[in-house]
Amino acid sequence: MGRDASARARLGYLMAxxxxxxxxxxxxxxxxxxxxxxxxxLADPQCTSAPxxxxxxxxxxxxxxxxxxxxxLEKMYGSWIVRGEYRFSRFGTANGVLNFAAAxxxxxxxxxxxxxxxxxxxxxFGLAYKLGGPVAAKD
Numbered sequence: 001m002g003r004d005a006s007a008r009a010r011l012g013y014l015m016a017x018x019x020x021x022x023x024x025x026x027x028x029x030x031x032x033x034x035x036x037x038x039x040x041x042l043a044d045p046q047c048t049s050a051p052x053x054x055x056x057x058x059x060x061x062x063x064x065x066x067x068x069x070x071x072x073l074e075k076m077y078g079s080w081i082v083r084g085e086y087r088f089s090r091f092g093t094a095n096g097v098l099n100f101a102a103a104x105x106x107x108x109x110x111x112x113x114x115x116x117x118x119x120x121x122x123x124x125f126g127l128a129y130k131l132g133g134p135v136a137a138k139d
Contacts, residue, residue: 002031002061006068006089018076028068030120035059036112040057042138047100048082048110058098060093066091069136076130083126 005028012022037057038047047056072085093115100110 001120002033003029003063004031004089004122005029006087008068008070012074020074021071022074023069023071024085024087025067025069028066028091029063030089030091030118031061031063032094032096032116032118033059033061034094034096034114034116036100036114038100038110038112047112056100058100059060060096060098062094064091064094065116070122077109079130081126081128081130083128085124085126087119087122087124088122089122091115091120 006026008024008026010022010024012020015021035057037055039055066089068087068089070085070087072083074081074083095115096113097115098112100112
C-alpha cells in the first residue's frame with residue numbers, strides 16, 4: 001500500500017469548553033502495488049518451466065477511490081491542541097493478472113491471477129499550537 005489521501009467533512013459536539021468529539025466522513029484514495037516473481041527453472045505450479053534460470057518479476061500499480069468514516073477527540077491545553085482519530089476506509093476489491101514471460105512459452109499462458117479486498121484502518125495522533133489570543137467582541 002502506498003499513498004493514502006482523503007477529503008472529509010467533520011461534524012462535532014463540544015463536550016466541554018476545551019474538548020471536542022467529532023465524526024468524519026468522505027471520499028478516500030489509496031494506491032496499491034502488487035508484484036510477483038517466477039523462477040522459471042524450478043518446478044512451481046504458478047510458473048512455467050523454461051531452460052536456464054530466468055527470473056521474471058511483474059508489477060501492477062493502481063489508485064483506488066472509496067469511502068471513509070471515522071471519529072476522534074480534540075482537547076485543548078492552553079494554546080496546545082492534542083488530537084486522536086480513527087478512520088476506516090473501504091476501496092472494494094482488486095482483481096488482476098501478473099503476466100510472466102518464460103522463454104518459449106506462448107504469451108498469456110504463463111500468468112498468476114490474484115484478488116485483494118481493500119480496506120484500511122488508520123489511527124492518527126496530532127499536536128498543534130494555536131497562534132494568537134482569543135478574539136474579544138467590540139461594542
